[in-house]
Amino acid sequence: MEITKHLLMNLSLLLVLLFFTQLIIERQVNEEKREIYQLFYFIISIFTCYIFSVQVQDGIRFDLRQVPMILGGLYTGYSFLLAGLTLLMRALLGINDGFWVSVGVFSGLAILLKWIHPWFNRLSLNSRVGVSVLLTVITSFLLMQMVAIVNEPISHPEAWISFILIPALTSGLVSYSIETIRQTFIIRQRLAKADKIEAVSHLSASISHEIRNPLTTVKGFLQLLGEKDYPEDKKKEFIDIAVQELKRAEEVINDYLTFARPAFEKEEKIEVEKELNHVLNVLSPLANLNGVKITKKFSPGLFISGDRSKFKQGFINLMKNGLEAMPNGGELIIQTFLTGSVIHILVRDTGIGMNEEQIARLGEPYYTTKGKQGTGLGMMVTFSIIRAMRGKVEVKSQIGMGTTFHIRFTKTL
Template sequence: MPTYHSELLTGLLLNLLVILIMILLISFQYLSRNKVHKLHIKPLSIYVACSLLLLLSLALSVRLEDGFVYDLRFIPFLLGGIYGGNRVLPWLAVTMIAVRVPMLGPGLVVTIIMAILFTFVIMYMRPRLEGKDWKARVYWYTLMSFGYSVLSLLIPSLVFDFDYTSSFLVYSAVLSGSTFFVFYLCEIIRTIYTLQLEAIKYEKMQVVSHLAASMSHEVRNPLTTVKGFLQLIQEDPSNVSINSELSKVAVSEIDRATEVINQYLNFARPHPELEVEVEIRDEINRSTEIIMPLAVKKGIVLKANILHHHSIIGDPNKLQQVLINVMKNGLEAMETGGTLRIFSYQEGDRVFIVINDTGTGMTKEQLMRLGEPYFSMKGKNGTGLGMMTVFQLVEGMKGTIKVLSKPGKGTSVILSFPIYKEEGNLNRMKQTTEVRPSLR
């Protein structure tokens, strides 16, 4: 292969490498900045990027004849015209001519003719290709590049009497192949963006669907029970004793429906409405007192150990709800008795609350789904809203939650919150109090 063939091939391949690197960098930057929330790049950004590629292509061009230089500048010109539309294309045509002007020569006339001609060609073809499959569009863009190579190199070589037929074959093959490869890559990236957008939308719809199904199921059951009992009361209003029992059950069912609705509201409003100083020791003691009767009934030993006296910022009722939900889950995981341990300690500027049970435990797959709507270890009796609410409330109080578990070896839930520091709090932190004997 003659030297100029080798130079032409090397220059064109280097030009292709620069174009590909720029496309990948722009795609990466765009994906990171927009977080795949929308599929739209501003025309000005497209123009700036394509103009930069035009300059780089011209800098890597190869001179075949006096006044004639060849490169892959048509690819960024075509990219800008296709993805930027008519708002970008005329300005790119002007830019392609302007960057060629300093080199002068008869090739400048060819550049002007090609820029004007293919501006109209792209304007004509672009709307007609939008409805076609992306693969068909790539083939059409490749055909346009081949036409450009014929009009910009083969015909001028015959008109200006410089025979570079073999060089035309190299240029045409590289330009057409590069166009196919570049647009194939761009269309693949666009397809990935679109699929990610659809996946995000589908995931949101799935969450809404699960929540709607869960709420419908959990609220409809107690309402159906209440309706049935009210009908029974209406049939025999004189039977006071039976109607009194039916009324109690109906009220308890309404309370259950109210609790489900409150859980949904807690999920919808994860951030505590009240933010005050919350004493960790006090809330743990209150929660264990509430849980103690249930633990005794199930034959479960409840142990508590608090190794500090610190406060956090949050809503004491919400923290108590978190602790009770986690402890109830621990109790329900121990059908044949066991031990539920609660202890708290300080590490750095954070306070940790650990709730450990000796229940059935969970597999890795179950751990990964913990906190999802409608996922519960309680079968038909659970909605998954309890742990979902726990995750949301802990996050709302600027805390973290970590769950460790193994099948047959129990579960440990580790809650972490930033310590609330105040000058008046330092004296209280120095005090030591014993854990209530009934909880040991």
């Protein structure tokens, strides 16, 4: 039972190592990094098997080293590297009969694995698992036969049963787990792609709707100008309206492009207080129109890194929303302060507020709380700009109590 206990210990450790490797691989987007972590799993597994090996007879030690050696060669193609490390570890335990058995078996196995690696990758999931198990059984049997030739036959029935069945079981479990991890990753990629396609379709519908409206208006006024001889002042009025509608369509397109390409053309040092004052100067006519009092609480000397024009664009959209949420007057409070290396910007209004569902959907390209008055593009662009500047947004709101946007940026020295 001693041999079986040690081999089952090997099996447990290989599965535990695979679990932690999976947790690391799931966070990796780069395909090459995932392959490297997978290779490291097989290398560490070989070392672990040697550490928990058991001596069967003089110069002969049993463990599951052949499992990570076989699976590593099949899945990664680095069979010679894994064989070399396997033999190096065996040499550290002593140059004896067991070492020469390992040299003979694993050298031939490395050549075979390198040869069949491309063919193995073309097989179906079940076939790959089956090939892994079959090669493990054959390798285990060859090791037992080679031991009998260079040393002496192993007569313990437990040794034969354990050394054939447990490696095969381990190979099947690990191989199936690897395949499951692969399939899960592929499914997640497909779901992510489907979500992106759905988002693009919603966004396209929203964009086309918002552009069609001003174009229809322009078309109507142009038709009026062509059908009847209007006075000059009326023609000027029609043309002014048409130009305004075209500007509105241009703004929609610019918002979409900002969302699609949030990366900055240039990164510069931005003085927060100066740029926020500029934003408030731009919006002061709207604030006066709505009877909104603007309160500023700025901490001087705060700088962040990013695109100055995009920063202003994002906060114009944010504060404009706050002003529009107070059509009957109120107060817009802008506050900045520093904690450690984090710059905080608070934009608080005393407007109509939002419920939890509205907060959760805030920033979606086709969602707005303004009904027919809005497209949702403004907040979408704002969120995109803040993320591109490595910032974070937190929103708190209550119906009838107003809304607070808490934006955090890393301070630039």
